Amino acid sequence: MKKVLTVLSLCIATAVSYSAVAGVQSGSQFNEWQKLANRDDLTRVNSQALSSQQLSTNIAALNQILLTNRDSVIITLPLPDGNFADFELKPSAIVEGGLNEKYPNIKTFSGHELGKPDNHGRFDITPQGFHGLFRYGKETVFIDPQYRDSDARYISYFRKDAIPLNLANMPKRLPPKIRDKSQQAFTSHALRDAAMVPQAMASRDKDAQAQATQLKTYRIAISATGEYTQFHGGTKERGLAAVITMLNRVNDVYQADLAVKLELVANNDSLIFVDPNTDPFANTDADGEANTGIIDNAIGNTSYDVGHVVGTGGGGLAALGVICDVTAKGDGVTGSPSPTGDAFNIDYVAHELGHQFGADHTFNGLTDSCDGNRADSSAFEPGSGSTVMSYAGICGQQNLQDNSNPYFHSHSIDVIQAHITTGTGSSCAQVGTTSNTNPEVNAGADYTIPARTPFVLTGSATDADGDPLSYDWQQYDLGPASASAAEQVDDGKRPLFRVWNPTSQPSRTLPRLEDILLNKLTIGETYPTTTRELNFRLMVRDGNQGLARDSMKISVVDTSQAFAVIEPAAGSSWANNSQLVTWNVANTASAPISCSKVNIQLSTNGGSSFDTDLAMGVDNDGSHEVTLTQITSNSARIKLSCADNIFFAVNNGNFSVAAGTNEQSIEITALKTPLTMDEDGELTLSTDMYQYQGLTATSLTLQAGNNYQVNGNTISPTADFNGELSVLVIAHSGSIESEAFPTLVSVTAVNDAPNAVNDASSVSQDSSNNVIDPLSNDSDIDSGDQLSLLSLNYTGQGTATIINNKISYTPAAGFSGSETITYTLQDSSKATASAVVTITVNATNTGTTGGSGSETGGSSSGGALGFWLFILLPLLGARGLRGRDL
Template structure:
């Protein structure tokens, strides 16, 4: 492989004065303190790595050494039960905690030979899915953290500075230049049978029950060693510096191999004898990778002994990368070369060394570029990644014009995992030492497979997984399709009629669902991602031809001493005669009123045909710009292109509509944020039977089940609805602004809706307390009950469907109301003078207000849109108003029935009582009034939910 690398500028200035940086924050264990690196820059020490973004920290080396000395050896009883904790600085300035154990980089017995070099593996505490590798040696501390956020690196600030460090993302330290890898299909062991040949086109990979350890001999050319030689060094000192670098590199490589394919490598005990210091006398042609393949094989067999190592490699400063396939354990096991002019950092460790060793373990190139220098190295049987590829066996940063990124991500493509696991568990297993990890790989299922979707339409894939060991799982959805090579950036699609991979891999995530394409391209690019993002290939293009696509999900359990991995495959059929399925209204920045009826329309685009067969769709609303869609507007309606919905009564300027096929995986999201303005009359609808915004004087006479209403707009009316002993449950069930007649009887709701007519609903049990209210904020009261025997709420929301909520205990009184003013009723209970409220927007609160014998009368007494806690006791009202504070009002007598409501329509609840057929009302705007309406035995309707 040939590659030229631009070296980072190393600035040397003698005599610079060091002053400690300004203290910012320190880790809880006092190991790390963030500093300003301005003073460090003035020292002008040589810096091999200068990322685009990083944070600078100073390390208490003595304290760290004390913690590391407590780390137990891997696979011991102590390692299973008692791991010390260390903190690592993060690029965002935070400090992450890790459990650590010692994991030697040298084979057994050699640790005493190199006591100054210590290596460790770690697993995340704050992020259980994170794994890490650390080292501690004379040149300082180094760390690599593999997480769903990206690869995080901690390295010394400058050469020779073991006290100050930078923490950065690998993506912020992209390499420059060119590199090419030459793969030789020679020197392997026996015949290789790939997993696809055994099990079909989309195999399921399983790995992780055993950790396979290989003895690794890595030679160094004199040129490589001299990169790290410092002025005045003896050859022995130069060797020691090179050995530290080699240990650092392989420790990082092991972190990836252990997680991905349950393989680890240990440097042979006499590693130092193959580290050469004189380019003139070493046995290698430093600039010729092909020549070094055979030179390394001969040299290692002679110097180390063919029986004393399992896999060999050589580091150089020229010759690029070249390796033979499937060679460990065999006669060609040393045929691997990695050479760069400045061989340091994670790009060298992962993009180059891990890549070349991947070839040696059987991994082929996975990129799909078919021209230029990349085209010559394309592996047609493994080219599953679009463009340059971005996993370890891809060519990220190498294929000009088709690069997905400047560096690879620290994962393998599922094809690479197949190849490496197949080899290491087969012919490559004969020389490995297998250690049982006690780890059982995850269980994985995919329900949506074999479905047909329309062309050029977003879709999603979801996996369900569990882990027998309780490990933290991550999900990695990858396309698994071969096809025609891509000859340009624009060619990375199937618009030319040829099948090829069109979706790139990403870092694993804790989300089991992947959306194709990424949500940002659906929301911002009308489902058409740009071919290039900056100078990088975007790598996500929706299919436009009829084809069958294969996707695999890799589920990792991220066990730090031998990761469990399992993959599952699923197919998606593309129908080019249908699609794109697309929302047409709303698709611009319109404004809708809360509680209004609006039309949603979409282009069915043939998706109701016999092939796609999507007969129904689900319509949902987002109020956060399309990030989530918690509000269901229609759970299942005909896929006929139009639906009238009731707009939820919310305030948002970031509304989006999503329409998705019921029983399928395709969907669309409206193309722009739009506005919803909540109706301000929502809180005035209680006990308002004529919809004029004023509560009506009204009673229910149980004898005969008759309602008598004195409506402020429509006058007197009477209606027979219900029977003796029914519990009245008046509320606005159809969202038209008018309270509906309704009763609850033995677990059955009988509703006479003013707009939608009669309905009966079986919901609840005879002893439940009915608690109807608008819990989902759509302007319609929801059927709901509180079960006092268990303290459980059961809601049948008109928009969000059924839910059960454990909130309360036996004997509590339900007091649902909108306490945080978001137009959604909150579940709440009153118990022995304390209010327990679970606010939908502001969360839980508890308020001591009242006595256990009080009548709870929550309502919005100050007109700020929030219900206030209030009680009625012996003719007095005690109110804690959310805006105006506490007030006590003497109004009524002992034995009166409180009947608070907004009788004058000013948005404020009025105190009122019912006594022996007479209403006494203190209106906040219109003043006092008394109304004779009803008989002594009647139930005042506004008292319906007072307990």
């Protein structure tokens, strides 16, 4: 693969002005990058990357802008593809104040692309030049000086194009050192595993968020051997600058995954040694044990929380879980002949510090350097693994990739979080709150699937802060080790699926879809072939120190055969007419898998997408006839998936679809049965309600009309409508559609409850048998329904009764004031409603009994003859005559 890199040089004599490059934004405070017309001698190129294009910049102007500006600045950065992007950089110190003041030419930043906060990273300016690392879309971009002895040239490159660290001369790495209660180092695997098991098992039982909304800051003291400083320029300032660039990169990972910030101590320059002949180190792995005492003598034991030493010899070795441990907190060493770039900063420094924070190795292989270094209780990654605590690139045939990726496995996060939250590592952190809220994540339901069959995991997550989220599905199973690439297969327990880079999509296909389409497997992924459980975690990061996880489980059933498409086979030829898709059901229609329906979809681009639905929700019986219309392709693929599960199959290769010669059509000829529904209800129409001529319908479209609303395939009559609806329906078969068919729906009337309205009435104190007509202002939408009083609820001291469909009310003797009667009415169909009559009893001034027999209805009041008329009028047959009308 050709590696695309952009190189930046100060050879202005051959430069082409940056201003001629499209994409320059006027808001940038620095955009002085120029492309060079000529290639330079590549023999001196830094081993971090190869170059394919050279550029130059005004480094003095860049220094001036970054070092003198206290607030955020906007600068233009070059991208590896030759384009440019404007980034906002804000000062983000990772050193204590005293060191900042002593070395004003060293400054670190965090930043993001304008308008695209998900493209973010960390940057620094030092006497070694400008360094940047940032996420850009799906890639990670680095901007570094091209040569370590000059800040005149720069290279902009994708992380994937970096040249792997040359491991030929590297010593074999060792497992972390475990210390017993007497603080004596030992490397016994039994003791090491015993030390890790309680944390590992405890972390597996919880599915809480992996970190709280707190930022823990640890003071770190980093020693540098004379050899390391000589490699980086030979002066104390340049050695310190290299350490800060390294720590800036490590912080990018530790803050994102652990909400941990490592802050370089104020007097760390006293730990940067210049002369290899006089420094106190041997430049080997043995320097780790000596480092705690060396740091203590130089700056004092209480001045730091964790220590480390970097050099050019050895490899990497650290004591396990020693942060805050006053006797061993500096016991960590990293060495490399080329101590620069991600191959050093992530694979080695971040890894060894991970040991000091309590995490052990996560790889499950036993080849080459993996041999003797595997930790039983944390071996969650197949082969060499690929996360920070893996051995990517140094496990021979079991290597998943050349270098580790810059993030931790969820188990490593669990163990470190336990150590710094409730373990001994919690005793020295400075804890601060952040304004960030962790995401909320849902890994979805558990499923039962057949063995030997691919599947798709899909979760979901939300973030209260609106941060862009990344998704990382990780298998979480322990099992026996594998001693070769050939042994990385399912034995019923061991991990089968490697960790890939987080993406912006909440789904992961296992194995990778590109491998399924090629009928091959990438090392680190293999099909489950036994009856077993697969446990998965969905890790969600918000890019702002927030991280959360959720778990789900898959039960795999060994059905002896794979759920697989049989026809069409690779190389088949289809025409645009009816074709038969056949598949091996593999006992998936039976319990416990119980997949009764499947979906059949077509891809015309070799499987990149499956956009054409040929048949959805059809019986899982091994065959189904589908119809193709107006489709041509030489790279067609068929995907068969369970309609209510996560497993699927793709036919074994591309086939062709040619244009057919027969006209195809579809027509709705009739309803199979008449359609009826109740007033104010809903009715969903489906393809199986109709009879067709020609093709078979795969979907329907409902058109809007009178007296109903449409929502997808569901109709809702207008409120209180009853009668007959005519709904126009169009049937579809692929891209072919029918004429609109009038579907008649009979809407049956249903009785509506009456409407009761609250009333108010007034009577005189000590009156009796006052007549109140509460029904006078009540109603019923159903014409012809007669209303009648059903019951009263009165709790006062007077009396209230129903007489002739009205209320006869007598207040208690001497009572004046207000009280209520709740009445319930019913219509002819026994539907009921209730309302309240509020009665005001007016006090009399004469002391005599007021008029009696008043009648009121609604909000009015009647006269003194009301009661007698109420008694006499029915006897006289005076219909409709009301007391208040006299």
